Amino acid sequence: MSILAIDVSKSSLAFYSDFIGSGVVENSPQGIFDLFDKATSNSNDFSLVLESTGIYSFDVANYFSNHSIPVFWVKTDNMKYYRKILNRPKTDKIDAKLIFDIASKFKDSLVPFVNNSYIINELRNLTRLYLKFNEDIARLKLRLYSYVALYFPNLNFKLNKTYESLLKDFTVEEISNMPVEELFEYIAKISRHNVSSKLLAEKLKELAKNALRLRPSHSNTLRLSIVSTIELIQHYEKQIKLVKSEIEKLIKRIPNTLVTVKGIGEVTAAGIIAEIGDIKRFNNASALASYAGLVWSVNQSGNFQSEDNKLTKKGNKYLRTYLVMAANSLRFHNPVFKDYYRKKFSQSHSHHHMRALILSARKLVNLVFYLLKTNTPYVIQK
Template identity: 35%
Template sequence: MKLFVGIDVSSQELEACFMNADGDNFESFTVPNNLHGASHLRDRIVVAADKLAVSEIHIGLEATSVYSWHPAMYFHQDPALRERKTKVFTLNPKLICKFREAYADMDKTDRLDAWVIADRLRFGRLTTTLVMQEQYIALQRLTRMRFHLVHNLAREKQYFLQNLFYKCNAFTTEVDSSVFGHALMEMLSEKFSLDDIAEMNVTDLADYLRDKGRNRFPDPERVARCIQQAARASYRLSKVVEDSIDLVLGTSIESIRSIQKQLKDLDKAIERILDGIPGAQCLLSVPGIGKVYAAGLLGELGDIERFKDQAAVAKYAGLTWRKHQSGAFEAEHTARIKSGNRFLRYYLVEAANSVRLRDEEFGEYYRKKYNEVPRNQHKRALVLTARKLVRLVDVLLRNGQLYTPRRKVNSAKN
């Protein structure tokens, strides 16, 4: 016999519902969403489990932002619950919402939500327990913060270029975008006017770029001439507007530098945790998967044994296509599911794009899929290549083996 505990989570309270295998609700109550409330709920679960002599306890919570994380981890790690073979599930709210639709005209209350969650647990067929070990959670927090900062950096650079157009509107057409970096930011932060840049000696400007760019420009003289050409071709601003734009550019530059420094600190912390996680070397052995992609994949996947097989991993990432079949008809073109872990999907797609450039097998597969359709070739081929990468990642992590190019790996045993 199993005990099913559905918990509706809010920022303030945990609404619990105890249900047996027959679907009978024999206890419902509310506790605060804090350590004392979770401890009291744990005690009630233990008492009920011992009274009913259950063989297993299933606890389910909706993944409601950050509110469900602490209770889920508490119940997952509690020694008394572990002794009683407890599994903790954090459920996608969409799953619960669709399950609720089977009950016509049901009211929407916290107590009924807890009952629906418990009944969904009783129904079973849940692919994975989504509570991960602490090392994976720590890595996930870092990689998601890095994801956030990278997108902020791209947005800040775009904002910088928009304001740069006011100061030097010909920059985007005359200067290669690859020169955007430390040297250009140093030049603009020192508030050179367009006339100052236009009148500088090309050799002096090239030396300035060489120094500030740390000798990263392959041809500093050419870059210097392009910058001067852009400065001479641009509109001139009044003093008051130019001062304002200089201040905006300077502020944007400081934001960019701050984000870049934060990214370096995060990368060091990610590398420290990654070195101690099993499976990291398996992913790093794949050409094109570096430490950033390996950390992102492991941080979202956790222990691969949480998933039944590679198909479950693909579904978790949202890289699954619905089938549409009726009688003898079966649709050739179907839509990808819109659910799934968007962070895992992001890292799989980005990693697939990198791997297909470095591995012959993945490159051939990408080109084959690219040539199959007349529209959206790259996007479609890349997503399908990511789906192929899921199979490789699953095999490597499940078997603990390194990737050997041009050699087929054995399928993992389910």
């Protein structure tokens, strides 16, 4: 069978083959059509091989696959090995000729393109958006707390419906001048009596008066900043609910056993699966850990080994984030990870929590690899 190898970039598809030669077309619908027409006009017995580059490689892989052409990915975690065997300097860029040589000499290591890749790509978009929204909310909350500290000093502000409504509906002056019974009734209605409304009303009036004594002329722009930030946070929270709902629908279409682990919810499982893609791309858990960037630089001399070693900061940051999120949840819900976290926490001389958490995430990689590889439900080993 002949081979058509493609080096995919955002704007172009550089190809190399043993039946149509080499060249470059645009990475666009027309470019894909032209390349497919050129290839099928010369042969109907060939396979397409390319490196997985996310959204840029999906359209061409999907089009050829939908037209009955076998499509394969090159395993990215073995690139160093391929280069060494093929005598290609590590400084050489990955190109169509290298992909062709790999496909020709290491056919057993190629990973078949799975037709549910479009679901993976949709999940990847949504799970990354989910993280982005949460990061944006975290920044907005920090900004909101700083605004409130300036506008309403000494207020033990909490981001909940009661405080949000109070700051949106009333100024500090209005709270200070409002009869305590009226303020009490307002708080009781908003909080549905979930807080000690009378005590809170009295406390708020006292704090409002002290705030006015400290700063008689309160800034209207500062209050506007507070109200606008609260509304932005509420908007983001609504969007997160929508994104979460879509993620939960999509992950149900991908058979997996990650969700059988108590502490790993559907969104976290979706984030991990979306970034890994086909688990067959990885030979072992170590390769997966390297892909996630859960490996450390070495700082060792003689019998001394530093605990301040940093993560390499290489690898897939989204996968690393979801693995750490999952590990943080498992330390509360899973006895195996709870014990492991406590052990590593007690063994650390510095950065106790973060060191124990990252090591737990690395341990989790082994479990994730096993569950995705075998597709067996999780059972706690006693």
